[in-house]
Amino acid sequence: MTKFSRRSFLRSTGMAGAAALAAPLVARAAGDTIKIGGLHDLSGALDSVGVPMNQVFKLAIDEINEAGGLLGKMVEPVIYDPQSNMSLYSQYATQMALKDRVDVVMGGITSASRETIRPIFHRYKTFYFYNTQYEGGVCDRNEITLGTTPAQTVARLIPYGMKLYGKKVYTIAADYNYGHITAAWVKRYVEENGGEVVETEFFPLDVAQFGATISKIQGAKPDFVLSALVGTSHLGFYRQWAASGMKSEIPVMSTVLGAGGSDQLILTAEEGNGITASFGYFEEIDNPTNKAFLAKVAAAYPDKDWVMSEISEVTYEGVKMWADAVADAGTTDRDALLEVLTSGKTYDMPAGKVKIDPKTQHAIRDVYIAELQDQIFNILESYPNSPPADTQMVCDLVANPDSNQHFEISL
Amino acid sequence: MDYTLVIALEMVRAIAWLVLLSSGLAIIFGMMRIINFAHGEFLMLGGYTVVISTGHGVNEWVAMLVLAPIVVGIFGVIVERLVIQRLYGRILDSLLATWGLSMLMIGGVTMIFGNSVTGVATPLGGMSIGAYQVPRYNFVLIFAAIALLLIIWAVLKFTKAGLIARATMQNPDMSEALGIPTRWVYMATFGIGSAVTGFAGALLAPMTGVVPTMGVNFIAQSFITVITGGASIITGTLAAAGLLGSISQGMTFLTGPVYGDAALLLAALVLLRLLPQGITGRIFKKSL
Numbered sequence: 001m002t003k004f005s006r007r008s009f010l011r012s013t014g015m016a017g018a019a020a021l022a023a024p025l026v027a028r029a030a031g032d033t034i035k036i037g038g039l040h041d042l043s044g045a046l047d048s049v050g051v052p053m054n055q056v057f058k059l060a061i062d063e064i065n066e067a068g069g070l071l072g073k074m075v076e077p078v079i080y081d082p083q084s085n086m087s088l089y090s091q092y093a094t095q096m097a098l099k100d101r102v103d104v105v106m107g108g109i110t111s112a113s114r115e116t117i118r119p120i121f122h123r124y125k126t127f128y129f130y131n132t133q134y135e136g137g138v139c140d141r142n143e144i145t146l147g148t149t150p151a152q153t154v155a156r157l158i159p160y161g162m163k164l165y166g167k168k169v170y171t172i173a174a175d176y177n178y179g180h181i182t183a184a185w186v187k188r189y190v191e192e193n194g195g196e197v198v199e200t201e202f203f204p205l206d207v208a209q210f211g212a213t214i215s216k217i218q219g220a221k222p223d224f225v226l227s228a229l230v231g232t233s234h235l236g237f238y239r240q241w242a243a244s245g246m247k248s249e250i251p252v253m254s255t256v257l258g259a260g261g262s263d264q265l266i267l268t269a270e271e272g273n274g275i276t277a278s279f280g281y282f283e284e285i286d287n288p289t290n291k292a293f294l295a296k297v298a299a300a301y302p303d304k305d306w307v308m309s310e311i312s313e314v315t316y317e318g319v320k321m322w323a324d325a326v327a328d329a330g331t332t333d334r335d336a337l338l339e340v341l342t343s344g345k346t347y348d349m350p351a352g353k354v355k356i357d358p359k360t361q362h363a364i365r366d367v368y369i370a371e372l373q374d375q376i377f378n379i380l381e382s383y384p385n386s387p388p389a390d391t392q393m394v395c396d397l398v399a400n401p402d403s404n405q406h407f408e409i410s411l
Numbered sequence: 412m413d414y415t416l417v418i419a420l421e422m423v424r425a426i427a428w429l430v431l432l433s434s435g436l437a438i439i440f441g442m443m444r445i446i447n448f449a450h451g452e453f454l455m456l457g458g459y460t461v462v463i464s465t466g467h468g469v470n471e472w473v474a475m476l477v478l479a480p481i482v483v484g485i486f487g488v489i490v491e492r493l494v495i496q497r498l499y500g501r502i503l504d505s506l507l508a509t510w511g512l513s514m515l516m517i518g519g520v521t522m523i524f525g526n527s528v529t530g531v532a533t534p535l536g537g538m539s540i541g542a543y544q545v546p547r548y549n550f551v552l553i554f555a556a557i558a559l560l561l562i563i564w565a566v567l568k569f570t571k572a573g574l575i576a577r578a579t580m581q582n583p584d585m586s587e588a589l590g591i592p593t594r595w596v597y598m599a600t601f602g603i604g605s606a607v608t609g610f611a612g613a614l615l616a617p618m619t620g621v622v623p624t625m626g627v628n629f630i631a632q633s634f635i636t637v638i639t640g641g642a643s644i645i646t647g648t649l650a651a652a653g654l655l656g657s658i659s660q661g662m663t664f665l666t667g668p669v670y671g672d673a674a675l676l677l678a679a680l681v682l683l684r685l686l687p688q689g690i691t692g693r694i695f696k697k698s699l
Binding site for chain 2: 201203204215218233244266
């Protein structure tokens with residue numbers, strides 16, 4: 001214990017106070033910090049996803065600063081909470097681009113929020129990273145898209161399920177663009193593999209009672225059920241499915257369950273056991289980078305009530321890859337960074353090896369299929385270097401660098 | 412044959428669910444003319460009571476059948492004393508106040524328990540009807556709805572408390588003149604309505620799990636059922652739930668849940684055009 005006298009107390013706090021007061025001036029005099037914007041929903045309907053993303057985002061920045069910052073400057077996070085509200089998204093995006101003049105932005109969760117902010121960042125040439133798994137098709141020179149698309153996940157999950165269980169598939173999906181597009185991909189992959197989608201049903205997001213559907217599924221006798229259900233109301237399906245005793249009868253695969261890092265904890269072990277899903281990241285990935293990453297997260301957020309999922313891990317990737325490119329290029333200029341990022345460099349990330357496809361500026365990454373057992377996803381299969389084949393069908397940024405569009409990939 | 416049976420069962424379950432969902436609201440709205448916009452949040456509170464208390468080792472059935480109605484009932488009485496008692500006869504003000512209350516409850520529960528909570532497993536497991544598997548829990552819902560209606564009916568019809576309640580609702584001034592403390596009657600009625608809603612929320616928890624914002628998913632259905640039903644609590648609720656439940660569930664079987672929901676709304680629309688006072692506004696007028 002150090003001795004604590006009034007005099008030493010005054011001296012230390014006085015100096016700390018002076019330092020704190022002087023800090024902003026010093027920073028400004030030294031030619032600013034490097035600013036990195038974070039736009040994740042910290043409240044509202046999507047906060048259970050946005051909060052972990054934001055925590056991992058800050059962790060990645062702390063890591064960079066602890067290692068001495070970038071280009072001799074500290075990296076400063078600029079964080080706003082768009083509250084799951086699209087008008088706030090556009091307001092904060094504009095603010096980040098024009099007032100804060102951030103060097104790069106990570107964020108946007110739903111496709112709706114991305115399509116709100118992407119044109120804004122494009123217009124003001126604010127470099128933008130979108131880190132969510134989504135339906136594919138964004139073609140924008142200003143955006144790096146790191147999350148998985150259906151050609152990476154659904155394309156793996158369907159043949160896997162058909163090989164294991166059989167060729168008759170029953171699709172249940174959320175009734176908005178994600179569900180419809182995913183259902184179309186499911187149909188395509190099932191048919192490509194010589195199978196049949198016996199029925200596709202869509203559910204508005206507030207539907208919580210699935211009794212009728214469960215009976216219909218039993219009537220249709222599929223070999224497995226493919227669920228693209230979204231949100232907490234839809235979790236009722238898995239509960240009621242288990243309560244009907246159907247779990248041992250017909251297997252369920254999902255393109256969504258576990259995406260946000262909390263579904264697997266909300267369902268009890270009995271309800272969740274045996275459900276398979278496919279993502280670009282699961283906590284159980286066995287490599288030293290991932291182990292170190294998870295240890296750091298656990299140390300930084302000991303009270304966290306979520307599981308690391310693709311969406312958060314990819315946010316970490318985004319910050320780290322951008323920082324790596326800045327260090328490499330010696331500048332935060334977007335075009336210089338794009339050159340580095342699309343040069344074919346392979347990044348060693350917790351999720352595995354990640355590379356950026358220069359044509360689509362989407363990630364070529366390892367994709368995994370995992371089965372939920374006692375609230376933990378156990379990895380069954382991995383598919384290294386999976387390309388975003390869907391977006392590649394419609395997007396070529398090398399040939400058309402001015403493209404600024406979200407293509408609906410026609411099936 | 413099995414399939415027909417399964418569909419029939421599913422329809423009865425849907426009706427039972429509408430009865431459970433809207434009985435509490437029917438008591439509060441039907442008897443006291445208070446629009447309780449926080450109805451969905453009262454359900455949510457019932458659900459949370461079950462999830463939290465079973466998490467602390469309480470038996471699931473005790474939590475559902477005893478704890479949830481008591482907790483939400485007491486909460487209802489507190490709300491009545493603090494807010495509602497000042498708003499009798501001011502139907503629009505009551506709407507606004509309870510809407511505020513609903514936001515307060517969502518915010519409060521989110522602050523205390525976070526935006527997501529582990530659910531509880533559905534008890535009893537499944538059983539087979541021919542080639543089909545159905546949850547046994549369905550029968551719990553159906554039985555609970557029947558029991559609830561019978562209890563409300565018996566209380567209103569045969570007990571002194573029921574007589575006093577009916578008198579107060581029909582003519583509060585006269586009742587007051589006859590020495591009935593109407594303030595207390597209102598408070599008790601609101602408490603009982605809340606307790607019934609809490610009970611419904613408790614039964615819902617094992618099926619869907621609970622989140623602070625779950626109320627909005629149910630409030631429309633509840634109001635549609637109560638308003639379609641009209642003034643009398645039991646006959647109205649039963650008639651509206653029977654009609655709307657079978658129409659929407661039938662459509663869900665035929666086409667899918669989107670059209671099921673649409674059919675429910677359409678049916679309610681047509682009914683209210685023909686019977687603006689609800690089903691019991693014209694038919695079964697004298698019923699309870």
